[in-house]
Amino acid sequence: MFESLSARLQGVVDRLRGKAKITEADLDVALREIRLALLEADVNFRVVKEFVAKVREHALGADVLTGVNPGQQVVKAVHDQLVEVLGGERHVLTLDRSPSLIMLVGLQGSGKTTTAAKLAVRLRRDGHKPLLVAADVYRPAAVDQLVSLGDQIGVEVHTRPAGTPALEIARSAMEQARQRSLDVVLLDTAGRLHVDEPMMDELVRVAGAVTPSETLLVVDAMTGQDAVKVAEAFHHRLPLTALVLTKMDSDARGGAALSIRSVTGLPIAYIGTGERTDGLEPFHPDRLAQRILGMGDILSLVERAQETVDQQEAERVAQRLMESRFTLDDFRSQLAQVKKMGPIGQLVGMIPGASQLAGAAQQAVDDGQLKRIEAIIDSMTPGERRHPELIKASRRRRIATGSGTTPADVNRLLKQFGEMQRLMRQLGSGRLPGTGAGLRSILGG
Ligand SMILES: Nc1nc2c(ncn2[C@@H]2O[C@H](COP(=O)(O)OP(=O)(O)OP(=O)(O)O)[C@@H](O)[C@H]2O)c(=O)[nH]1
Ligand SMILES: [Mg+2]
Structure with a gap:
């Protein structure tokens, strides 16, 4: 995760830290390196522009360069800006009903089904009683995949015969959760290759009828700026509440993670860090910023x-x-x-x-x-x-x-x-x- 960006930013940060005095020229050099490092990490160019502008503004204002520890202060400005770009506060799932519905949407292969199972594991560990729901009605194999994951982690899976409309599956799942006193329903929906109208229509209908507490868009971090575009397109049609960025373990650059919040306004709730069902971590912008800058993430x-x-x-x-x-x-x-x-x-x-x-x-x-x-x-x-x-x-x-x-x-x-x-x-x-x-x-x- 973020290896090359991290190495480059740490280089800049180390040089800044070591300096007792920082001139505007030093600052320019540092900012140019930061800009290049971000662009090479495939961060959206508007996000990069704003990032650099904010750090510069901060460094030039409030006597930073002439004050004590100018290096540390500029490093802090970089850190704060990273936290901001990554989303500031952590997004905590709203689970305000019993049962609360979490709907997972996204393109084919983005990781919805895997993430549904990973979330079930997490939620159960936090004392919830989850129900997994196979609402991918187009591929029988999709239902089998979720059933087998449910078996593996010991979580109940709600299924309906092939051909049942997604909306009906969602309704019957809520009913089953009520009867069995399960408090979180995780709805795994069908993915398509591209954002297309029939899929969106169906998702909008389901969301309108069963009012999810959370609508999570699952996107593949490895697809970089395409992930950002997909998120914009989905958000345009569906009131999403947060994002899950999967395959962060295989994404060395980090462009999606660093752009998607600023471009879409949506928080990243979780990141997928592996294929196994324990490969899901809550997304902490501050901790990740520290990790990127080599300050570690002891928490x-x-x-x-x-x-x-x-x-x-x-x-x-x-x-x-x-x-x-x-x-x-x-x-x-x-x-x-x-x-x-x-x-x-x-x-x-x-x-x-x-x-x-x-x-x-x-x-x-x-x-x-x-x-x-x-x-x-x-x-x-x-x-x-x-x-x-x-x-x-x-x-x-x-x-x-x-x-x-x-x-x-x-x-x-x-x-x-x-x-x-x-x-x-x-x-x-x-x-x-x-x-x-x-x-x-x-x-x-
Ligand atoms: N390395 C890694 N692989 C992941 C992660 N999340 C999902 N995958 C893999 O990505 C592939 C697709 O995952 P699925 O969960 O089936 O994707 P989906 O969105 O349900 O796909 P459709 O049902 O076809 O729309 C699988 O091989 C997963 O093991 C992750 O965080 N890291
Ligand atoms: Mg699936």
Whole structure:
């Protein structure tokens, strides 16, 4: 997500931060770089123009250049403008009725059906009782897809025989939700290749009859400025309430995310970050702006940890840490938890300062590395895991053979583990190293 934009903006920001004095000429250079970086990220040119104008206006006003920390202040102006372009406040779904209806609309293949299932998972976690509804009446396979997703996540799916009009499906779904005391109805509608009139007419009829609390347009972030055009066209006909930008995990540029709010006026409620049903994140403009500028996103990281990490297991490990009884078994269990949180590359981007690491360092912290570490630990005897100091040359060779690695790999892991124990002791004694540095030295090669 946003890799190249992020790298370029961080370059500008780092140069600005380092300066004790900033002249108007410096500012011009910085703004030119920002402009180019945004255009290269495929951001709408009007949005870029306004972005640069606002940052300039802010930097030239209110004694910023002549005041204290001019660099920091310009960086703050860039940050604030990014937050603004991304939408300012977070959009929280309105679920004001029982049942509330959320209608998902969008072009073919944009990710409506997948997003419906992902939303159901999220809503259930937040204490709601969702009902998924297959209102894609044109393709029988579409109904099967939703039914199978519903099975997989354990959420009820409402279906009607092929040929039932979408409006009738929506009505009967609301009725079923009422009878079964389910409080959120997620309506998955049919997509078309292009915005066409019959589809719009049908959607307008359904929305008019069953009055959704939220009408979410699902758009594919990878389509860049086309996504923005599609959003404009839909919004022209349907009163949309918010957007879901899917496939952000595959979109390196970010042009859609950075343009769509300003152009359409619609907030982005969620972003899709993977094909799995847990690949949906609430969209936080401020956090994303910080991530883009390399300030990290420790809040999302903590939330992700809370959602995925087994609390009891975490407490058990913490307890052992405090008692200085932390072993390689505990280390392995911790790695399993980290793995559950998702691709390491994504996590590293959330750690403040970590994005300053060269790409090479990030790659070292990859999932393959984790698998290797696990294999090595699995090849040790229980005694060796508790007392790694027992591991001398011959044991090292045996472990390497058993895990398909080399004695040097085993050695490296043992050294890392030793380093980790040292960090843990420091942590215990209150001399906390920077989170980023700590994690890096543990996971990095
Ligand atoms: N990588 C990635 N893939 C996604 C994401 N969201 C959806 N997809 C994939 O995109 C493809 C299309 O998703 P669907 O949910 O079937 O799209 P749809 O809008 O329901 O399509 P129609 O029903 O044909 O209109 C599937 O292969 C999904 O796995 C995402 O956030 N990231
Ligand atoms: Mg579908």
